[in-house]
């Protein structure tokens with residue numbers, strides 16, 4: 001790769017150290033040019049990338065799995081953009097999540113956006129890029145359920161779940177991919193579900209949305225791979241969050257009987273897989289769907 005002259009890092013974030021106080025790899029890379037004092041010649045993109053703070057944007061991160069992913073990625077050293085649907089969500093969860101992230105010594109902020117809105121997603125992506133300088137990881141986590149058997153499911157039940165769970169992933173991938181293409185790299189992690197892979201009675205709408213996410217993930221991986229962008233999905237089974245808390249006891253008992261590990265999963269156990277997919281260790285992993293279900297569907 002030819003050397004790139006720039007006053008900033010490739011994401012435009014890191015302030016340059018003052019002349020003469022550079023150390024480590026910065027020292028080795030820096031060339032003082034009379035016509036561009038303080039500018040830096042980068043010729044080791046990998047080394048550069050591993051040294052600077054990166055940014056992760058997580059949709060629906062004010063509670064549940066999204067909140068846990070935010071905390072985990074903050075502990076990994078990412079700056080965190082916490083997406084909340086409304087101001088009320090910022091106050092009832094988002095602010096606390098951002099504060100928990102900052103406790104790891106990284107920057108974190110809430111961004112209000114209903115991810116069903118195409119333009120609204122574009123505005124949020126622009127705002128995150130302006131605030132943090134880059135978007136290196138996108139986790140499409142926002143999701144809802146409106147369960148019911150097919151014979152009784154309303155059109156509104158079907159459409160609303162498709163809109164929130166599936167259309168939002170298009171909205172976000174469409175806008176963030178532009179940023180990642182310009183950065184020549186990034187990682188997109190979509191939250192699907194075992195219901196999208198194997199179906200689930202009472203979830204025609206939900207399983208359709210989660211199966212659609214798998215299709216988008218595979219297509220995204222093929223389209224964006226050449227630009228250094230990985231696209232993967234995770235498919236959790238039963239994880240202890242507010243989404244599963246409301247399920248009838250009979251449904252929970254039946255589910256437990258099918259889980260090899262004999263228990264539901266914890267949000268941290270999903271966040272750790274997201275952490276791996278967001279990390280350099282997963283640079284050569286793309287177009288995959290990783291099931292996290294304690295051995296439920298196998």
Ligand SMILES: NC(=O)c1ccc[n+]([C@@H]2O[C@H](COP(=O)([O-])OP(=O)(O)OC[C@H]3O[C@@H](n4cnc5c(N)ncnc54)[C@H](O)[C@@H]3O)[C@@H](O)[C@H]2O)c1
Nearest residue numbers: 060063064065085114115141142143193236238239241243
């Ligand atoms: N909990 C599980 O067992 C389980 C299993 C498989 C998949 N999932 C998936 O994991 C994701 C997170 O689920 P969870 O269990 O944490 O649920 P949750 O209900 O606790 O959290 C969902 C989040 O999405 C947000 N959200 C919903 N609509 C939104 C919108 N229009 N714009 C922005 N944000 C919106 C909510 O505000 C909330 O923060 C979902 O996509 C869900 O389908 C969960």
